[in-house]
Amino acid sequence: MTIVVKIDRENIDEAIMIELSHIIKNNGTVVFPTETVYGLGANALSDIAVAKIFAAKGRPSDNPLIVHISNIEQLDRIVEIIPEKAKVLMDKFWPGPLTLLFKKKAVISDMITGGLDTVAVRMPSSKIALKLIEICDLPLVGPSANISGKPSPTTAEHVIKDLDGKVDAIIDGGDCEFGMESTVIDVLNETPMILRPGSITLEEIAEAINTVIYDPAMMHNTIIAKSPGQKYIHYAPKGEVYLYIGEADDIANAINQAAARFIDESNKVMILGTEENILNYKEGIILNLGSRTNPMEISSNLFSMLRKADELKADIILVEGVEEEGLGVAIMNRLKKASGGRIINCGDSA
Ligand code: TXA
Ligand code: MG
Numbered sequence: 001m002t003i004v005v006k007i008d009r010e011n012i013d014e015a016i017m018i019e020l021s022h023i024i025k026n027n028g029t030v031v032f033p034t035e036t037v038y039g040l041g042a043n044a045l046s047d048i049a050v051a052k053i054f055a056a057k058g059r060p061s062d063n064p065l066i067v068h069i070s071n072i073e074q075l076d077r078i079v080e081i082i083p084e085k086a087k088v089l090m091d092k093f094w095p096g097p098l099t100l101l102f103k104k105k106a107v108i109s110d111m112i113t114g115g116l117d118t119v120a121v122r123m124p125s126s127k128i129a130l131k132l133i134e135i136c137d138l139p140l141v142g143p144s145a146n147i148s149g150k151p152s153p154t155t156a157e158h159v160i161k162d163l164d165g166k167v168d169a170i171i172d173g174g175d176c177e178f179g180m181e182s183t184v185i186d187v188l189n190e191t192p193m194i195l196r197p198g199s200i201t202l203e204e205i206a207e208a209i210n211t212v213i214y215d216p217a218m219m220h221n222t223i224i225a226k227s228p229g230q231k232y233i234h235y236a237p238k239g240e241v242y243l244y245i246g247e248a249d250d251i252a253n254a255i256n257q258a259a260a261r262f263i264d265e266s267n268k269v270m271i272l273g274t275e276e277n278i279l280n281y282k283e284g285i286i287l288n289l290g291s292r293t294n295p296m297e298i299s300s301n302l303f304s305m306l307r308k309a310d311e312l313k314a315d316i317i318l319v320e321g322v323e324e325e326g327l328g329v330a331i332m333n334r335l336k337k338a339s340g341g342r343i344i345n346c347g348d349s350a
Helices: 014-025 047-057 072-078 084-093 127-136 156-163 202-209 248-264 295-311 328-339
Strands: 003-006 030-032 039-043 066-068 098-103 118-122 169-172 183-186 193-196 240-245 269-274 285-290 316-320 343-345
Touching (some): 014 030, 014 039, 039 066, 072 118, 084 098, 156 169, 156 295, 240 248, 240 328, 248 316, 269 295, 285 295, 295 328
Parallel strands (some): 003 169, 066 118, 240 343, 269 285, 269 316
Antiparallel strands (some): 030 039, 098 118, 183 193
């Protein structure tokens, strides 16, 4: 059975948190909110606990887990060294949505890293997450608390839908602030590389360490990705997602034509449009992702709306692409995965 407990992030009930820490210490699983998405937590130092995470999510064993910490002493327990560039980034972005790779110590098992000699670590800024880790005084593995392949959960309701009956406890701490996962960065090489774009942008990171690039594999699916999670189809609702790229006007025209055609063929169509275009859409279930001038708004709505498609049993989901810069890179990375390659370039077809 799964216990669901509401916790007020501004007034955390210490007694309940202690109860939850007992579950973790006894190798159980507790879902906790973070500022990005909900995480599925377990003791990172116990193989028994870590195995439960893979089982609950149905996650492939070669996709490594992020370890969450609440202080630097915990980091020293699990990693060999802290490179200079990592220190700079930790100073600027921790606690917060940046995940860094480190050379792992032996206490971190191959089960967590998928056999890699590096471990991905982040210190979340969510007060509830920090409190849980602090009380447990253990590093916690914490993949997104969704069934593998589904969009990451940004509300407790999303988690309950995916994991009720599969985990010991779920902390309902309200909506996640960012709604997009952390950025994963590798600073162990000469040139620091973003392996997964996320809530912290390349531009923000470049301000701190000058040189940083995207993993070329992230942009071109043909090259082997260094972040194993990048190779899987992900974030996908049950219906078919079509992603439209190009000028905003051309996109709206192309989506309207496609919607009419799919509806003619008796499909239930959902349109995820931007605020600027939303009044141009005529048919189908129309949802407003947010303004093109506010990528933060779009990124925080995205997973929730992809999940809406399943709730409303949409057969076809037509989505507006956004400009690939800043947070737009992370948004487009998730949408491309959700589309499984069904990408329509409106510039070409118009
Ligand atoms: O915001 C987040 O990062 C959320 C919250 C809960 O903290 N967690 C999350 O975890 O998104 P998960 O497991 O869904 O995604 C972890 C990503 C995967 O793409 C995985 O392949 C990559 O991090 N990763 C983990 N360890 C790695 C490693 N040693 N080397 C390269 N990539 C790694
Ligand atoms: Mg995930």
